[in-house]
Amino acid sequence: VTGDALPRTVAVLGLGLIGGSLARDLAALGVRVIGCDRDAGSTAAALREGVVQHATHDVAAAQLDDAEVIILALPVTATLEALETLAGRGTRAALITDVASTKVSVTAAATRLGLGSRFVGGHPLAGHHTSGWAASRTGLFAAARVYLCSAPGVDAGALALAHGVWRAVGGAPELIDAAEHDGRLAWISHLPQVTASLLAAAISEAGFSAGDLGPGGRDTTRLAGSAAEMWTDIAVDNAAELGCALGAVEARIAAFRAALSRGDRAAVRTAFERARAWSD
């Protein structure tokens, strides 16, 4: 499947949807996986299913010295904390990477902490509104775009390892500047998530349940079920870019409402036509 040499041992910190799925795919490829999760149920399940060989609940206590690659599969804030811990304790890993949905703050923290040469941020577009070890599965990254962001001065070996690991699990890695990544993701990922959540909150406040919706409404609000804490991290971390994108939707709703109230059929139709042309 891949011409890249795989690392012998990988530590996955965080056995949720993304980390658990990575651990499953890497284990299936013969990689020895060390798992770390604060949730004892997740580590117990990962050990029982033979996905991880060693497990621990604490980044600081994790036996990471054998790991050639350390993958932080955690929310943004926890990723920043784990980088501090790794910098403090030291590590021999040739690659430290992560999967958080924002990349500016994480890449900057790695550089500031002296880990920049071995750090390559990663972000697979394989999120889902489900979460946790129970939601993890093999094949989650098949054909998924995976953004990679590194600081200037990164080791060529670390970059090659990052590409190799993602290609091995079926992803399509693509190098991108961290600021460009966060600006782009504000529109194509964070904006749809927040819009779905606020739409759901408005429908809820009006007294309707999720079961009242038809199939189209259920699609539109599906992301409202996403993990609240993880998305709080992302929204706050990417506040400026996300705020700008949200402002654009807010302005379009205001303009549409104005068209409705003045009975401007042409403006209403144009709004639907633009959306339809885009979706084709």
Next chain:
Amino acid sequence: VTGDALPRTVAVLGLGLIGGSLARDLAALGVRVIGCDRDAGSTAAALREGVVQHATHDVAAAQLDDAEVIILALPVTATLEALETLAGRGTRAALITDVASTKVSVTAAATRLGLGSRFVGGHPLAGHHTSGWAASRTGLFAAARVYLCSAPGVDAGALALAHGVWRAVGGAPELIDAAEHDGRLAWISHLPQVTASLLAAAISEAGFSAGDLGPGGRDTTRLAGSAAEMWTDIAVDNAAELGCALGAVEARIAAFRAALSRGDRAAVRTAFERARAWSD
């Protein structure tokens, strides 16, 4: 499957997603179906596939005299026009019904035109972002809620026929006041549709294509592909209720943006938590 007696002949005016699917299900139950659609390709296909026995392109010219039930499966504006035509030419049908997504204007028009005793408005929650005869299929209404709205003075026989036809194709009919229907649908259907369309338009304007989105963003914007003309009808026809619902989403986006710009993490988290609690 059903204890209701089915009509021998049904005329379906409009062979799109809803009308075509109704015609398919009724034909499969042994009902003789007369089809009418201005699109010659749709009527030709419906005849060729043996779904309809007779077809025409014009409501005024349609051979409707044999039909015990006439189903208007048209957008709102065309439904209002078809009611005018039917009132003008006369019909012996025991039930005239429709499938439009708004019910106040249609029910009022039927009454005004002297068709109120035989008119029962219908609205199956089985819409989809695809449309036309090519999108129609058998089984579309299986377990779908179907709202029925009638004017005071409706014949008991017309009401029973409406219930019977929808139950026969697998739907779950539910009688509701027309104004209550339109208020409810503004929130559970029209609001998600318009939000998805305006979100898509904003993402498009920012320079991103539908293919740039991940699976969650694609779900959230799926409805943007819906038929523009049909939704223009619905939005304009239900402008007051829809405007109110859109205003609620607009206010939530404004409040979320304000929370982001003042770094109010608690307010951001509360918004995501409310949405998640609703979706569970």
